[in-house]
Amino acid sequence: MCGARLHAEGGRASRSFDHGVDLGFVDRWTPPVSVFASAANHRVAETRSDVPTRRHARHREEQIVMEPATAPAASGGEKLLYMARTRTTGGRERGAARSCDGRLDVKLSVPGGAGTGTNPEQLFAAGWSACFESAIGIAALKKRIKLPADVAIDAEVDLNTGGAGYFLRARLNVSIPGVDRETGKALLGEAERLCPYSKATRGNIDVAINLV
Numbered sequence: 001m002c003g004a005r006l007h008a009e010g011g012r013a014s015r016s017f018d019h020g021v022d023l024g025f026v027d028r029w030t031p032p033v034s035v036f037a038s039a040a041n042h043r044v045a046e047t048r049s050d051v052p053t054r055r056h057a058r059h060r061e062e063q064i065v066m067e068p069a070t071a072p073a074a075s076g077g078e079k080l081l082y083m084a085r086t087r088t089t090g091g092r093e094r095g096a097a098r099s100c101d102g103r104l105d106v107k108l109s110v111p112g113g114a115g116t117g118t119n120p121e122q123l124f125a126a127g128w129s130a131c132f133e134s135a136i137g138i139a140a141l142k143k144r145i146k147l148p149a150d151v152a153i154d155a156e157v158d159l160n161t162g163g164a165g166y167f168l169r170a171r172l173n174v175s176i177p178g179v180d181r182e183t184g185k186a187l188l189g190e191a192e193r194l195c196p197y198s199k200a201t202r203g204n205i206d207v208a209i210n211l212v
Contacts (some may be wrong), residue, residue: 121157128197129155139190171208
């Protein structure tokens with residue numbers, strides 16, 4: 001059964017694997033602790049309640065949600081860069097999600113079920129790995145290290161259940177060909193400090209960042 005296993009190259013995540021892959025783990029990196037800071041832009045416009053029919057109401061509401069809006073004011077010296085806005089209906093079982101600009105338009109279904117849609121774990125794995133690879137690029141630039149073109153991340157996100165209910169575990173298996181292990185580990189440590197997804201998950205879920 002295909003899980004939330006994603007392969008990311010060039011800061012962009014590609015399709016999930018249908019079969020397990022022996023990644024040949026060589027080492028495990030224990031990331032340091034940092035302080036969270038992220039940015040966003042746009043807000044959702046209010047919907048009108050005076051639309052005459054239900055059909056027109058849905059159309060009007062969607063139009064209004066998709067309109068660009070002024071971002072809320074930043075505080076504490078923060079600069080808002082971007083806000084991703086999506087609308088999801090139907091939940092993870094028989095749902096659909098679409099971004100305000102139409103660039104994301106996916107169906108959702110339960111892993112292993114009859115549906116053909118993706119799921120939140122795959123989407124999370126794709127977004128996190130793409131962001132983390134970009135953070136590696138920033139770290140390399142700061143350290144004046146030239147990265148190869150074929151940097152790649154195999155991301156795995158597990159959905160589990162236990163005594164405390166549902167919870168996630170994640171692994172980012174990073175390949176940086178041509179870079180020695182000491183340098184690679186330093187880049188992963190710096191990327192973990194920079195990546196907003198890593199900041200958001202730090203201390204909340206079990207995460208392993210592996211140099212492979």
